[in-house]
Amino acid sequence: MINSLEETARELRRRIIEYSHKTKTPHLGSCLSCIDILTTLYFDIAKVNPADPQDPNRDRVILSKGHAAPALFQVLAFKGFFPYEDLINSDHANGGLFGEHPPTPDHLPGIEAATGSLGHGLPMGVGMAMANRISGRNSRVFAVLGDGECNEGSIWEAAMFAGGQKLDNLVVIVDFNKWQATDRSPEVLALDPLKDKWAAFGWSTYEVDGHDVSALVNLLRNVPDGYGKPIAIVAHTVKGKGVDFMEDDNNWHYRTPNADELSAAMTQLGFDK
Amino acid sequence: MRTAFADEITKLGVEDPRVVLLSGDIGNRMFDDFKAQSGSRFLNCGIAEANMMSMAAGMALSGLRPVIYTITPFTTTRCLEQIRVGVCYHKAPVIIVGTGSGLSYSSLGPTHHSLEDVAILRTLPGMIVFSPADKAELRAGLREALKQDKPVYIRLGKKNEPQVHSDELDHSLTLGKSTTIREGSDVCLIGSGNILPEVVSAADALAESGVSAHVESFHTVKPLDTERLSHLFERFSLVAVSEEHSIIGGLNSAVAQWMVEQPAKPGTKLVSIATRDEFLHEIGNHDFARRHFGIDAKSIKERVIEALKAQKESLPK
Numbered sequence: 045m046i047n048s049l050e051e052t053a054r055e056l057r058r059r060i061i062e063y064s065h066k067t068k069t070p071h072l073g074s075c076l077s078c079i080d081i082l083t084t085l086y087f088d089i090a091k092v093n094p095a096d097p098q099d100p101n102r103d104r105v106i107l108s109k110g111h112a113a114p115a116l117f118q119v120l121a122f123k124g125f126f127p128y129e130d131l132i133n134s135d136h137a138n139g140g141l142f143g144e145h146p147p148t149p150d151h152l153p154g155i156e157a158a159t160g161s162l163g164h165g166l167p168m169g170v171g172m173a174m175a176n177r178i179s180g181r182n183s184r185v186f187a188v189l190g191d192g193e194c195n196e197g198s199i200w201e202a203a204m205f206a207g208g209q210k211l212d213n214l215v216v217i218v219d220f221n222k223w224q225a226t227d228r229s230p231e232v233l234a235l236d237p238l239k240d241k242w243a244a245f246g247w248s249t250y251e252v253d254g255h256d257v258s259a260l261v262n263l264l265r266n267v268p269d270g271y272g273k274p275i276a277i278v279a280h281t282v283k284g285k286g287v288d289f290m291e292d293d294n295n296w297h298y299r300t301p302n303a304d305e306l307s308a309a310m311t312q313l314g315f316d317k
Numbered sequence: 318m319r320t321a322f323a324d325e326i327t328k329l330g331v332e333d334p335r336v337v338l339l340s341g342d343i344g345n346r347m348f349d350d351f352k353a354q355s356g357s358r359f360l361n362c363g364i365a366e367a368n369m370m371s372m373a374a375g376m377a378l379s380g381l382r383p384v385i386y387t388i389t390p391f392t393t394t395r396c397l398e399q400i401r402v403g404v405c406y407h408k409a410p411v412i413i414v415g416t417g418s419g420l421s422y423s424s425l426g427p428t429h430h431s432l433e434d435v436a437i438l439r440t441l442p443g444m445i446v447f448s449p450a451d452k453a454e455l456r457a458g459l460r461e462a463l464k465q466d467k468p469v470y471i472r473l474g475k476k477n478e479p480q481v482h483s484d485e486l487d488h489s490l491t492l493g494k495s496t497t498i499r500e501g502s503d504v505c506l507i508g509s510g511n512i513l514p515e516v517v518s519a520a521d522a523l524a525e526s527g528v529s530a531h532v533e534s535f536h537t538v539k540p541l542d543t544e545r546l547s548h549l550f551e552r553f554s555l556v557a558v559s560e561e562h563s564i565i566g567g568l569n570s571a572v573a574q575w576m577v578e579q580p581a582k583p584g585t586k587l588v589s590i591a592t593r594d595e596f597l598h599e600i601g602n603h604d605f606a607r608r609h610f611g612i613d614a615k616s617i618k619e620r621v622i623e624a625l626k627a628q629k630e631s632l633p634k
Contacts, residue, residue, distance in 0.1 A: 100379075100380060148406055148407050148408070149378070149407070150408070156378075157375070157378070157403075157407070158402065158406055158407060161398060161402050163367075164371055164398075164399065164402055164403055167367065167368045167370075167371030167372050167375070167399070167403075168371045168372070168374050168375035168378070168403055169375060170368065170371075170372050170375065171371065171372030171373060171374060171375025171376040171377075171378075171379070171383075172375040172376070172378065172379050173375075174360070174372060174375075174376060175337075175375065175376045175379030175380065175381050176379065178337065178357060178358060178376075178381065179379070179380065179381070197367065198367040198368055198371065198399070201363075201365035201367055201368035202368045202371070202372075204363070204365065204368075205362060205363065205365065205368055205372070208363075
């Protein structure tokens with residue numbers, strides 16, 4: 045299982061980079077830092093069904109850091125929510141569906157929330173987790189946040205509310221890649237100690253290597269974890285993970301690869317042309 | 318309107334298990350009955366309106382019917398982006414209730430006034446803007462709002478306002494269709510929201526001066542009842558639109574825009590009674606604030622008399 049998850053993540057990295065090259069879609073570094081997390085959630089943890097995307101009893105995954113939408117699009121296509129061809133043949137100039145942020149659920153199956161304006165996804169997820177409790181459903185909500193996104197005050201309003209309500213059906217995974225758009229995230233605002241912050245807001249907290257799929261699986265298969273609190277996982281990641289010349293180089297927040305860079309990236313990922 | 322809201326939402330909470338009431342740490346004891354009867358569906362969300370609004374969107378997308386209640390500036394402009402993205406973009410059927418709208422909380426100062434909320438919220442795609450005149454319209458409109466599969470903004474006044482309709486409990490209305498309060502023949506007074514009791518007083522004062530005023534409640538600012546507007550503008554040569562809201566972007570703006578879009582420019586004169594483009598920094602009671610902005614009954618009457626006189630003088634001799 046773990047091997048196949050790693051293989052899935054490798055294939056998705058290939059597709060994400062090719063897509064960025066072809067469509068000139070940015071935020072590649074952000075996509076590559078969270079793709080192992082998304083792969084683990086969608087292919088091992090979350091109970092979601094592409095044949096019934098609106099099943100009221102489904103788990104819900106929210107990509108709160110919506111600018112990593114190109115990663116989410118690839119994951120949802122690979123999972124079977126819509127044909128891969130729809131994604132790669134989408135018209136980016138004249139009314140396609142696949143932009144730089146996720147559209148609303150009524151426009152694309154598999155999406156739970158249109159995010160991209162930061163600080164919205166988690167509070168919406170808190171509402172969904174609260175609705176699960178009110179409606180007596182055992183379903184869980186997983187929200188993937190960016191570290192830069194943790195600048196937003198609404199994240200901490202939501203953290204206080206979920207902590208106060210002891211929403212143990214809610215999981216936050218912070219993709220802590222140590223960069224935001226223009227600077228080192230821990231240096232822009234006082235993010236560190238990030239795990240302690242979530243703990244102080246009443247959450248059950250963990251730290252993990254966000255690229256270690258087996259570690260992610262072990263943690264996430266244990267949700268709820270029995271402590272009766274919402275769960276925050278600080279996932280240490282590398283922006284641009286998987287391609288050495290992109291790794292930890294924040295230029296890849298905006299840049300898209302040219303043909304040579306695409307070819308070099310494919311070689312590194314083990315896809316020889 | 319506040320107490321009628323608490324009473325009606327308590328009933329609706331019992332009738333409809335999808336109803337969830339979210340309060341922004343306000344309404345001390347006001348919702349005791351709701352809590353007693355539907356306690357698991359009452360949430361004090363604290364003084365954290367951005368989270369409250371997005372949460373409501375998430376709940377609505379999970380099949381519930383959240384109703385948000387706090388003071389108007391905090392449930393509108395404070396969390397505008399959450400309304401725009403979470404609620405409106407997702408077409409999430411959230412009912413946003415603002416209390417103490419307009420100048421209701423005059424003595425609390427401009428931080429607690431709301432004279433721009435209608436203007437801002439009516440630009441959001443899909444948002445219904447409902448501004449009831451009294452308890453009767455509020456109770457009926459709240460029930461109608463729950464039947465909509467859309468976001469609805471409800472703009473409340475305060476408590477113990479004068480009643481405009483005689484039938485508080487068995488009133489009915491249709492969102493998007495205006496309600497006639499009083500028939501009249503000389504001039505048409507249109508009002509929206511908590512200013513309506515002042516408009517009715519102005520109509521009484523006009524009657525004493527021998528002017529018969531028709532009074533119409535445009536409780537729904539969006540969608541605008543353009544069919545009714547056409548009818549009223551055909552019938553009357555003078556229409557005065559009153560609102561406890563800025564002259565910029567509210568009902569007056571909506572009516573004026575409708576007027577210029579008409580194929581043949583109507584010959585009817587529009588008199589706009591609304592607040593000027595300024596903050597009210599002087600402290601006083603609600604009546605003082607209305608007088609300051611010239612939107613009280615006396616000012617409405619004087620503006621109408623003046624306009625009628627001007628119209629008469631401009632007639633060809």
